Amino acid sequence: MSRPIERRPSVQGNERALSQSHVLLFFVVLSFVYVFPIVRADYAYVDDNWRALLQAQDAWRNQGRILLEGLYRALTFSEATINIFPLPLLISVFALALAMARLTFWLFPRPGITSCLVILPVLCNPFFLGNLTYQYDGPGMVLALVAVICAITCRIERRSVRGLLAALLIAVALSLYQLTISLFIGLCIVEYIRGVKDKVAVQALLVTLVERVVQLIVGGLIYFFTAYQLAIDTRGNHLPFDQQWFEVVWQKFCFSMQMLGLLTASAGNGVAVALLLGASAGFVLLMSNIPQMQGRLSGKLGVALLYLLGLVVLVCSVPGMMLFVAEPNLEARNFIGFAAVLVLLFFLNHELFGRVWPGLRWLLIMPTLFMFAFSYAYGQVIIAKKELESAMAHYIANDLVSRSELRSVTKYYYLRAPGDGNWLPRGHGAMTQMPLLRYILSGSNSVLHAQFFPRLGINNVIGGEHSVFAQLAASGRVGAPLVDNRFYSIYVAGAQGFIVMKPIQEDENYNQHWPAVP
Template sequence: MRVTSFLDKKLLGREVLMFFLIAAFVYIFPLMLADYYYIDDNWRSLAAGTAWAGQGRLFTELFYNALTFSSGAPNIFPLPLLIATFAMAHALTSLTMHYYKAPTVSCCFVLLPLWYTPFFLQNLSYQYDGPATTLSLVAVIYAITFHAKSALLQIVVPGLLIAMGVGLYQLSINVFLGLCCVELVRVVNEQASWEALRSLVKWKLAQLIVGGVIYYLAAYPLIIQERLPLLEWSVNGLIQVETNIGVLKSKIALLFQGGNFWLLWAVLLCAGAGAVRIGLNLFKRKESALKKITLSLMCLLTLPALLLLVSGAALIFRDFNEGARTLMGFSVLLVFLFYLSHLLLEAIHPRLGVLLAVPLLSMLSLSYAYGRVLNVQKEFATSALFSLEHDIASHQQLREAKRIYMSVTYSDHWLSGAAGSFELMPVLAYILNVDFFMLSENLPRVGITNVVTEKERRNATRVGYRGYPPVVDSKFYNIYLVGDYGFIVMKEPPRVR
């Protein structure tokens, strides 16, 4: 088949599914190849631990209980990720067929940013949490695409899916709300009647309420109190939200450096022109001026709503997390921009929609660059682990110490082996988010079981300041012995010149 005819071909459902299966697995391949225990994976894999219910993620716990046929979560990576990726391909197929009656390859490109999202790479870095957050996306996507003749089913089933998505990962609610915004613009563009638009809003609102009630009854009572406090509804609270937004803006800006800067402006210009086309079509509708103005305002408000939903619910919690994994709403913002850009490009020429492959290729390239950084991090962590193991095992007093306290010193300079990649792609360091030398949970892998991380008392850090002679003086750490207790004190890593 010639390339030109392939680009024009109207795809069947199974062909769309095959496209998304290939695209989805190509994206996660470098992460599977790295096979890196990312932060929480260390203690979870050692203890086969769960502890998700206390975070309001009851369905994540149930997912691993069911998949491992146990009451815990033994490490069975990459099976959960393979299952979740297959489910994601199905969900993207469902959403594509929902948006387009006869999709082409370029139509598939419009929805692919739900998966090809740079910040979601941090979610996928977790061998345990990655599959769960992926399934949360799957659940809320199906909440958008589900259709039934029964009014009861049309409300209850999406409500259950929303509750399941939030119960797998709470911030998936940002994706659901974002897709609702895109859905509104889509049906306006397709000249849906005023009554159909009102019904859409009522259905989504009812589904959201049902999902919230189900989640509240099933998972909310299990959340530990430390996870619940919100910001105060006061001037100080609003200032904190503004500060949080400023922090996120600086982090997101890291993505658009170098060649991505020009890609961003190209997509924004195309999306802006696509939005103008929707506006022109809107004012051609045979409805009253008041209804046209109302629809215009609703469509205009979708953009600030989508911008807020990049982090969304995370902004109002007192324990604000600025990590890349919280930016799940960014994927929907990209879908919205791609949707508008696709409208313009196809209006110019039916085959121009394939130009969306260029920013997608940039995101795929970032995934592989990140995979290589994970490999460097894995090599460094393994080397550090064997170094600590050797130093402890070769000193009888340290081997037999009742407990060895380890300080945790955070720095941006531990991973010097990826300095070049970090300089050219600063967003990689933000996505990686590993700025420590070693976790105490790593040491049982090499038979060292008497090391724990220092707590609030900062035992190890204080010993390091008191002038005790170190038993071990290494490039990256000192190990002290005071009585029956050892102390590992990290040094500031040398900077790369």
């Protein structure tokens, strides 16, 4: 790991510098407050439904995330993925609070409360709510962030040892969740810009950057020759390099930028524009330090070029490696790199406000409050989603156990309707005012999962394929539905049953049925 760059104490104005214990207390309290809505909701999110039934125990290993499998074996004292939520989340969030406290002192020599606000987006990245919602995968993703932060903030004096330890921590992060490497890249850019702010000598700044690149490469190689050798899941395969490669990458990039636009709409244009304008002014202000740095003119020109290119790399790190893999879907949980973007935006505003009047730094409370408000709004949305899933399951379960004509069925195949996962009447208002909520809820979600039914004492419902049902229907082996209602139909073919969910066509807006107020 690169040696910490010497820098002058920053001016905090009238803001009192915090001790290490106070900084840690700040992050512990606010971190637990932030994740409370998710703990309270206790919602089984997508993969959680089948992991809780101990299905596909080697799924993480097949994805090259072997350490996540080891984590659950250690926490559950067993060989299975027993659901012990929220214990893993609480442990991992506490570890992240420790890491964020460490990151604060790495970025600020004498941090105050507003300095801590700059670091808080590491956890409070709105897109990261999609990761935290996973009861099984979420804690591992959080610990991957911890590994990345420890790699960045390593202070061992000996360069070779520091670099090797950082590379090992990068490999650990990749073995927990590969996409967290975007945060490492983003924090490297923040470190580079911090070096420009502190007018570090050109040679020292460039050496630090080279060290980071070497650490990233070595860490990637360690991961490739260890945990990655166990990966057999094809979702991580790279895009074929053909005539359509650039077009697909560009489409993914444009889509990710559109999703960032949803965040702007959710936060309110005023807050978002003010944050961006302040960061832009701060970026230009710090760039004026480059001519004052010690070094040759050619070196300063190189620093200036890298300073500008850093923004391009930072933006591209938001979708990160997802731009180059065959997986077509870009989910909110993939945007881990956006945490570094927020940290930089907060950092640049913090620096600008400090130059104008240090008291202005308290304005960072406004976007911070939005992040917390967004988390609590999301908590209410997933509670509504949980209630709707439970209601749907009870509707179906009542038919399965009460209708005599279904008693001969030994196995049911559940066929979800495409694109039905985000229909949520109770959450319509929130998702209209904060459109990013609908995206975080995930398009890969469903109005109901087949693995929900064991909660209701029904063990013979499994996931099915529409193509199989269509073939049976075409051959005449499936007759008229025995149950046909607003949300689903139930068909029988011999000893097999098919629960076919219907596409939900009606508007989820409850208020449209009320007369307009004159």
